[in-house]
Amino acid sequence: MPVRNMLFALLLGLILPAPGVRAAEPAGKVVRLQGGAEARQDDASRVLAAGDPVRAGETLRTGPGSRLLVLFADGMELTLSDGAEMTVAAFDWDARQAAGKAELTLGRGSFLLRTGAVGKLPDHPLTVRTPLASVGVRGTQFWGGPLDAPLSVLLIEGRVVVSSPTGSVELGTPGEGTSVTEPGATPLPPTFWGEQRIQRAFATVGFEN
Template identity: 35%
Template sequence: MTVTLKSVGTFAALFLVGVAPAIAAPQQVGVVAKVDRQAVASQSGQARDMAPQGPVFFKDMIRTGAESRLEAKLADDTVLTLGENGRLTVDDFVYKPGAQGGKLALSVARGAFLFVGGKIEGPTGGNVAIKTAVGTLGVRGTTVWGGAIDGGYGVLVLDGEVMLKTKRGSVLMRKGQGTMVYKGRAPEAAAPWPDDRTKRAVATVTISEQAQFVPTLNR
């Protein structure tokens, strides 16, 4: 069965997953792997705590609190980590279990994130887009970090390659390269980051082994 979920064409998506529109329920696209402190998801006016091993649904708006982290694993083995005060939504998810390829679109409106690609990326890539505060990332065979750092917005490619497209220009980055985007400017040329900046970026999405989930809604 192919899971096909999009922000438009809702009726068709419901038909494909075998759910009648009259009784439509949010469709699960992944699971929460880890949470440090606070994380909440909201959808259709309803909010819930995102506890470890809990579901991730299509179109969830996922939010993390101060000093909080969340790691989620999608059905195709994509792994998403969201740093503190973050906000992330799965906008598009097309995946056939056991197959390579499909389509994945994410929006990261706030906070630092780490994306580790799964089966949707496929052997040729080009199936994943991540919308950020400064532009859209097209990823290929990728592990990529993004977030605010050093007075701007940074993108660092840890594996694979990423094309960042903004209103003022584009830049292609390969493994070990990053860019910075400052307000009103085009992205800087791809180049290795200083070790200190890289370490600080990674720290924003690192989840402690002593991570402890703190419910905020259902106490």
């Protein structure tokens, strides 16, 4: 089976986002939730439920055994694993002007990201930052999190550039991945992940049926 087809077959079997759901202002909304999750900003926190809004500046946190799927106003989809923490550091999308920007900051856990309109803009104004490296998004779908290394990144579709203070690598073929082994380390050269490792990555963000 071609690598691209295998990736999508595995993904579809694990994650089934609700169809036909539209994002709510100002940034997006929860479209699927398994277990418990909360949104925190400054000293305030709120328990999340399906349909709740997600705002720029909030930190999203998931509990043990939980999964969280957020649909943003530009069509971007973010899925978080259990025990994850992701901050919506910035999000802005003006559909009439076809302009915007977005920045997500991973504190811990794993995630799956499918870009929307912001991630496909010519100047690539979408970045995902992690404690070990940042990921420059080029209209794509990819997974990131700890897997056989403190940080690993798997490309599902499109292209990403994974950068640390000491260097960067580009992933441009579905099934390619890289890892950062420790703080300050350069991302490892891209390699193709086997089906077993890909399944392990997808399992961290897959919802129970």
